[in-house]
Amino acid sequence: MTGYWGGVVWGLGAGVLVGISTILGVWGERKVAGHIQKRYGPNTAPVFGIFQLVYDLLKLLTKEDIHPKQARRGLFNIAPLFMTTPIISSLVIIPFAAGWAPLDTSIGILFFLAVPSISVLGVLFAGWSQRNTYASLGGLRGAAQMISYEVPRSLSVLAVVMLAGTMQPVTLMGEWRIWWLPVTLIAFVVYFIASIAELNRGPFDLAECDSELVGGYFTDYSGIRWAMFMMSEYGGMTAAALFGSVVFLGGTWPLSGVLGVLVLLVKTVLLVIAFMWAKWTFPRMRPDQLMATSWKVLTPMALVQIVIVGVVIAWL
Amino acid sequence: MTNDAQGTAAEIVSDGPSVREMVVNVGPSHPSTHGVCRIITHLDGEVVTEADLVIGYLHRGIEKIAENRTYLQVVPLTDRLDYVGSMYNNWAYSRAVEKLMGITVPERAEYLRVITCELQRVASHMMAVGSAGNDAGATSFFVLAFWIREQVVDLLARLSGSRLTYNYVRPGGVSFDIPEDGWVEDLRALCKKTPAALEELDRLFFGNVIAKDRTKGIGVLSAEDAIAAGVTGPSLRASGVDFDLRRDEPYSVYDRFSFDVVVGESGDSFERSRCRLLECYESLRIIEQALDQMEPGRTTAPSIPRLIAPPAGEVYERIESARGTLGVYLVSDGSVRPWRMKVRSPAFTNLSVVGTLAVGHTISDLVIIVGSFDPVFGEVDR
Amino acid sequence: MKAEDLSERLLKEFPDLASSFSIDKGEAVVTVSSDVVHDTIERLKGFGFNQFEMVTAVDRGENLEVVYILHSLGMKVVIWVRTFVPRDAAWVASMVDLYTAADWLEREVYDLFGIEFRGHPDLRRIMMPFDFEGSPLRKDYVDENIIPRPDYI
Numbered sequence: 001m002t003g004y005w006g007g008v009v010w011g012l013g014a015g016v017l018v019g020i021s022t023i024l025g026v027w028g029e030r031k032v033a034g035h036i037q038k039r040y041g042p043n044t045a046p047v048f049g050i051f052q053l054v055y056d057l058l059k060l061l062t063k064e065d066i067h068p069k070q071a072r073r074g075l076f077n078i079a080p081l082f083m084t085t086p087i088i089s090s091l092v093i094i095p096f097a098a099g100w101a102p103l104d105t106s107i108g109i110l111f112f113l114a115v116p117s118i119s120v121l122g123v124l125f126a127g128w129s130q131r132n133t134y135a136s137l138g139g140l141r142g143a144a145q146m147i148s149y150e151v152p153r154s155l156s157v158l159a160v161v162m163l164a165g166t167m168q169p170v171t172l173m174g175e176w177r178i179w180w181l182p183v184t185l186i187a188f189v190v191y192f193i194a195s196i197a198e199l200n201r202g203p204f205d206l207a208e209c210d211s212e213l214v215g216g217y218f219t220d221y222s223g224i225r226w227a228m229f230m231m232s233e234y235g236g237m238t239a240a241a242l243f244g245s246v247v248f249l250g251g252t253w254p255l256s257g258v259l260g261v262l263v264l265l266v267k268t269v270l271l272v273i274a275f276m277w278a279k280w281t282f283p284r285m286r287p288d289q290l291m292a293t294s295w296k297v298l299t300p301m302a303l304v305q306i307v308i309v310g311v312v313i314a315w316l
Numbered sequence: 317m318t319n320d321a322q323g324t325a326a327e328i329v330s331d332g333p334s335v336r337e338m339v340v341n342v343g344p345s346h347p348s349t350h351g352v353c354r355i356i357t358h359l360d361g362e363v364v365t366e367a368d369l370v371i372g373y374l375h376r377g378i379e380k381i382a383e384n385r386t387y388l389q390v391v392p393l394t395d396r397l398d399y400v401g402s403m404y405n406n407w408a409y410s411r412a413v414e415k416l417m418g419i420t421v422p423e424r425a426e427y428l429r430v431i432t433c434e435l436q437r438v439a440s441h442m443m444a445v446g447s448a449g450n451d452a453g454a455t456s457f458f459v460l461a462f463w464i465r466e467q468v469v470d471l472l473a474r475l476s477g478s479r480l481t482y483n484y485v486r487p488g489g490v491s492f493d494i495p496e497d498g499w500v501e502d503l504r505a506l507c508k509k510t511p512a513a514l515e516e517l518d519r520l521f522f523g524n525v526i527a528k529d530r531t532k533g534i535g536v537l538s539a540e541d542a543i544a545a546g547v548t549g550p551s552l553r554a555s556g557v558d559f560d561l562r563r564d565e566p567y568s569v570y571d572r573f574s575f576d577v578v579v580g581e582s583g584d585s586f587e588r589s590r591c592r593l594l595e596c597y598e599s600l601r602i603i604e605q606a607l608d609q610m611e612p613g614r615t616t617a618p619s620i621p622r623l624i625a626p627p628a629g630e631v632y633e634r635i636e637s638a639r640g641t642l643g644v645y646l647v648s649d650g651s652v653r654p655w656r657m658k659v660r661s662p663a664f665t666n667l668s669v670v671g672t673l674a675v676g677h678t679i680s681d682l683v684i685i686v687g688s689f690d691p692v693f694g695e696v697d698r
Numbered sequence: 699m700k701a702e703d704l705s706e707r708l709l710k711e712f713p714d715l716a717s718s719f720s721i722d723k724g725e726a727v728v729t730v731s732s733d734v735v736h737d738t739i740e741r742l743k744g745f746g747f748n749q750f751e752m753v754t755a756v757d758r759g760e761n762l763e764v765v766y767i768l769h770s771l772g773m774k775v776v777i778w779v780r781t782f783v784p785r786d787a788a789w790v791a792s793m794v795d796l797y798t799a800a801d802w803l804e805r806e807v808y809d810l811f812g813i814e815f816r817g818h819p820d821l822r823r824i825m826m827p828f829d830f831e832g833s834p835l836r837k838d839y840v841d842e843n844i845i846p847r848p849d850y851i
Contacts (some may be wrong), residue, residue, distance in 0.1 A: 037459040133340040137362070137679070202453060203526060211348040211451045212680050283527045284453025286680045287362055372825040379810075380835055384847050415723065543748050543771065546799025557771065564774050630756075631723055632767055632776070645765070647756050656835075660752040660767070668802040697825060 007092075010102040014091035018084070018235030022227075025234035025272065027053045032276040060230075063223035068130060071220065075129035080221070080228035082122030087235045090115045094242050095170045096264065098256040108169040109161060112243055113154050116198070119232060120146045123200075123207065126229075127217040138216025141287055142200055142207030148294040153194035155302035156187040159309045160247050173251040181249070183312055186305040188248040190298050192274070195240040197290065199233060202279035206287055241271035337365065340679065344373045348451050348683035351693030353667075355674075355682065362678040367671045374697035382657040387413055387487065387624040390654065395481035397659060398695035400443050403429075403436040403472075404637035405659070405695075406485035411567070411633040412646040413487040416626035424613040425489035426569045431503075431606050432472065432484060433635075434599040438510070439468040440638035441550075441592040441599075444690035448589045449521045451687040452530045457521045464513050467506060474499055487624065489616030500607060507600045514596055522590050531586035535673040535685035538583060546665040549640025551689055554591045555583030561636035568635075573605045585681075585688035592638075592690070625652045639663045639690055661695040701726040704775050711745060727778040732764070735781045736791035739766060743796055746770045747777060750797035753804060755811040757837045762788050762813060783813060792818035810835040 031049060034040075045052060067073065093108035095101040105111065120143050127139015163180055164172040181188075197204040200216075208216030215221075218229045245251055245267035252260030285293070343354035352373035358366040378397060382390045394405035407429055414421060421429075446461030469479050474495060476484040484491050494500060521527050537547065542555040552559065560577040562570040578594040580587035628650040634643040640662025647656040666689045674682045701721045708726070709716050715738075718729050730738045739747075747768035756763040761782040769776045783790055792815035793800040804815040805824040812833035815821060823830060832839055 033456070037456045038463065039459055133338060136338075137340070137359075205453070206680070209453060209680075211453060212683050214347060280456050282454070283449065283457075283521065283524060283530055285526055286530060286678060288678070289526075289529055372823075372827070375825040377834065541798070544750075544798045546750050546797065546803075548749075559771050629723065630765075632725065632778070634751075634776075641751065641769075643752060643767070645752070645754055645767070656754075656756045658752070658754040660754075664802065664806075665799055668799070 006103075010092045011088065013102070014088045017091060018088050018231055018238070021238035022231045022234040023053060023057065025237060026056060026230070028272070029276050029279075032273060033280050036277070036280045060223060060227040065223040065225060066220070068132070068220045070131045072129040072131065075125045077225075079122050079126035079129060080225045080232075082125055083119045083232035084122075084228050084235065086116045086118040086122075087232050087239055091235075091239055091242070093169055094239070095173050095246060095251060096261060097258075098252045098260050099170060099174065101170050104168070104170050106166070106168045109157060109167045109172070109247070112169075112239075113150070113157060116236060116239070117146065117150055119236075122232070123217050126221070130217075130220045132219055134213040134215070135217050135219045138207045138209075138213045138219070141213075142217055144287075145200070145204065145207060145290060145294075146198055148291055149194045149197040149298075152190050152294060152298035152302045153198060155299065155306065156190040156194065157247055159184050159187040159302070159305045162306065162309050162313060169246055173246055173253070176250040176253055178250070178253070183309060184248060184305065186301055186308070188244070190302045190305065191244055191248065192271075194294075194298060195244065196275060196278060197294070199236045199240060199275075201233065201237065201275060203282035203284050204290055205279075206284060206290060209284055211284075237272055237275050238268065241268045241275065244271055342679075342682070344370075349686065349693075350447060350691055351696075353686070353691065353693060353696070355671075355686070357674075357679060357682065359679060362680070364674050364677055364679060364682055367674040367682060369667065369671050371667070371693070372697050374693045376698070378698050379657055379659065382654055384653065386652050387626070387654060388622070390657065391486055392481065392483050394659075395483055396694060397661065397698060398637065398639070398642075398663070398692050399480055400692045400694075401436050401440040401638045402481050402483075403433045403485060404635060404642050406482065407433060408633055408635045408637070408642045408644045408659075409646075409657075410485050410487045411635065412631050412644040413624065413626065415631045415633055416629060416646060416648050417487075417624065419488055419617050419620065421489055421617055422614040423569070424493075424610060425615045425617075427606050427610040428490045428494070428615060429485055430569060430573075431603050431610075432475065432482075432490075434602045434606075435468050435472055435503075437599045437638045438596045439465045439472070440690075441596050442468070444638070444687075445517070445521075445589050445593050448585070448684070448687040448690070449527070451683045452521075452527060454521055454524075454527065457517065460513075460520065461517055464510060464517075467510075471499065471503055471506065486616075488620040489614070493615045503603065504607060507604050510600055511597060514593060518590075518593060522586070522593070528586065530680075531589065531684055531688070532584055533582075534585045534677060534681045535670075535688060536582060536584045537669060537673060541669070542583065545669045547640070547669060548662050548665065549636065549638070550578070550591045550595060551588050551640065551666050553578060554580035554587040556581050561634060561641060565634075567633075569606075570602075572609060573602045575602050585684050588688040588690075623652050625650065634660070637662060639692065639695070640666060659695075659698060661698065663689075663691045663693075663695045667691045667696055700724075701775065704773065704777065708745065708777075712741060722778075725776065725778055727780060729780045732781045732783045732790050735764070735766070735779060736793065736796075739768065739779055739793055740796060742768055742777060742779070746772050748772070750793065750799040750803070751776060753793070753800065753807055755807050755813055755835075757811075757835070758782070759785075759837075761785060762811060762836075764790055764807070764813065766793070788812060789814040789816055791816055792821075794818055809833075812836065 090112050092103040093111050123142040124139050127135045164175045200207045249267050252264050255263050338359045340357045342357050343349045344352045354370040356368040357364055378393050394409045395402040397405045442461045442465035446458040450458035473479045476482040537555050539555045539557050542552050558579045563577055575598045578591050580591050626648045628648050630647045632645045634641050643660035645658040649655040670686055674685050704726050720727050747770045749769040751767040751769045753766045764781050766779040807813050808821055809823040809825050
């Protein structure tokens with residue numbers, strides 16, 4: 001399905017996917033955290049802790065949507081949309097099955113790298129519109145961090161694009177060979193770390209770090225608007241994991257058809273769990289250390305990877 | 317008395333932030349102030365140029381209330397001072413009363429006091445180390461540290477009947493003897509298995525490269541500054557000053573145990589937190605020795621009247637609490653109520669250096685520095 | 699170190715303190731008048747009392763007693779320095795220039811007892827709100843919010 005109505009349908013579908021992934025993500029995160037922390041919690045609650053999920057949803061939906069008096073109302077209201085919409089739209093280029101993507105475009109990879117970056121605007125809007133020092137600091141930190149980590153993230157994907165010779169995700173997934181994995185391993189590591197930072201998740205969650213800035217750029221948000229920030233975080237995590245499995249892990253490889261979709265989902269879930277594992281294991285970094293990691297470690301690593309891939313291509 | 321010097325809260329906030337500066341009001345209710353402390357922070361970008369600590373939000377006037385209570389009624393009040401280490405407050409106060417009255421405490425009670433206070437030290441340090449880690453974002457470390465604390469607190473609850481405010485050490489002895497339900501065996505088992513758990517904590521946080529980056533070289537307090545500022549306890553020892561009241565001016569039966577005093581070198585946030593963790597091993601050693609040495613006997617001194625009226629005079633008694641030198645200055649006028657009780661709280665003096673230490677660091681480091689001094693605001697504000 | 703040993707060493711160094719030195723319940727106490735308390739503590743600091751453990755006040759009716767407790771890490775002993783100030787003109791010299799620890803401790807005494815520490819760089823209230831009036835720990839402090847406790851004993 002293409003054209004205007006196609007966009008509407010796939011957009012809605014992606015929205016539903018983000019919603020589901022948020023619900024499952026919150027649930028999974030609680031379970032992962034409970035296991036890592038060896039504590040009684042959702043991992044021991046009855047029926048797989050599913051009731052906590054229901055209570056969570058009910059709480060978020062019924063909570064009062066508070067508008068701080070001093071907030072800039074318009075920007076305050078639309079900031080969560082700026083966070084969630086780009087994440088949802090970026091999902092349409094993902095090839096969910098071998099040879100098929102909702103939007104099969106030749107610049108799909110560029111699209112995925114570019115569109116979620118619009119959420120920087122959401123971070124800035126949210127941080128500035130609340131007129132609250134914690135939120136301003138959080139918004140500035142978040143914007144700086146997301147823009148800096150764009151660079152290593154894009155460079156790491158470039159390595160695979162060079163090997164495949166295309167920017168079309170469907171073709172790339174079809175071209176993918178198992179020996180690409182060891183060759184692009186550095187790029188995969190860079191992509192993984194940069195994605196965590198891009199999503200403002202721990203150990204790089206300094207935009208929202210609760211121990212310093214209370215809630216960062218969403219300090220004053222509550223109820224459904226706060227839930228939209230959560231949606232952007234978990235949806236973004238799912239999108240990053242999906243994209244990572246397609247680009248670096250071969251997507252549906254080695255199977256095709258319905259089984260291939262299952263393989264892709266398993267790879268995605270494993271990556272999401274790895275994201276959660278990192279969050280619950282490591283302490284948080286400091287802003288200047290975070291920037292140093294991006295520019296002094298990850299970017300050179302990604303550049304080295306591009307050189308390696310170039311040598312490999314020349315050697316072939 | 318003039319009011320000129322005091323100013324008002326509003327004046328302090330508007331006190332000179334230039335165009336480049338941003339004033340962030342950290343607290344009074346903030347996740348990382350470990351209680352209710354307000355830090356008026358002037359920021360240049362992310363760098364703190366001035367940090368003014370405003371305390372007193374938990375000031376309940378315990379020293380004033382104590383003047384209207386009888387000597388035994390004050391003991392539960394002292395629980396509420398340092399609510400993470402209530403045993404120490406009980407003990408320091410009890411020692412002051414005992415010295416005023418000239419009571420000799422039975423030996424078994426002294427051993428029980430040592431055991432409970434060393435258990436309390438483990439519990440308190442686990443809280444301190446865990447929340448210092450939580451300030452740096454290590455949530456799992458915090459929960460795992462609390463897991464150890466939980467086991468210790470369970471044991472204390474079985475002994476004294478309460479988990480936080482024990483009211484266990486009283487003038488003349490302790491309130492209960494050891495229960496007959498295998499408490500000693502459980503305590504010995506805890507002493508056996510806790511070092512392995514502490515080892516795991518040590519590797520999880522203090523061996524982590526991000527945690528080292530975050531805490532090493534942050535808030536360095538030199539030995540001279542620490543002594544001049546009255547910093548005591550693990551915070552002082554982390555700066556390289558080898559002093560521990562338990563060893564150097566032994567009170568109670570501490571001269572009968574062999575234990576090492578953990579001394580750091582650099583005096584930064586890393587050392588302060590790690591010294592606390594390492595002290596837990598020594599506390600467990602002391603508990604094991606005390607269990608071996610303890611003999612049956614009385615747990616309260618004979619013939620303590622219900623209504624104590626010590627002879628007039630002043631005493632000052634100090635013990636080594638988890639945060640440092642805890643002193644109780646007690647003045648009696650010969651009546652049944654204290655004329656004046658002053659608590660020299662270690663957290664108060666330790667916290668007073670934070671404002672100067674934080675200058676030049678970023679706001680992320682500010683919370684690390686506050687956490688590394690382990691302030692408990694029940695004790696700071698009293 | 700015991701207070702007796704301390705008195706021997708201290709009085710050899712400063713014979714003029716002999717009249718004001720006493721030992722009370724095993725603690726060394728120096729009682730001086732309020733105008734020389736700064737000098738005394740400065741000399742004691744030179745003698746080796748490097749930690750300013752605490753300062754507090756006691757309401758003694760006519761006068762307020764100010765008690766300094768100093769600790770020596772090297773000699774492992776404490777010494778008390780006591781002085782009396784009149785109730786209505788309560789002031790002593792600040793010790794902040796000797797020990798930085800005195801900063802908050804003196805602010806606390808100023809707050810709760812209304813004793814002015816002259817020379818203190820930042821004498822503000824610390825425990826009570828900034829706009830509070832009165833000195834709560836003085837025995838004659840009255841407040842309409844105080845409910846007298848019934849005498850149950």
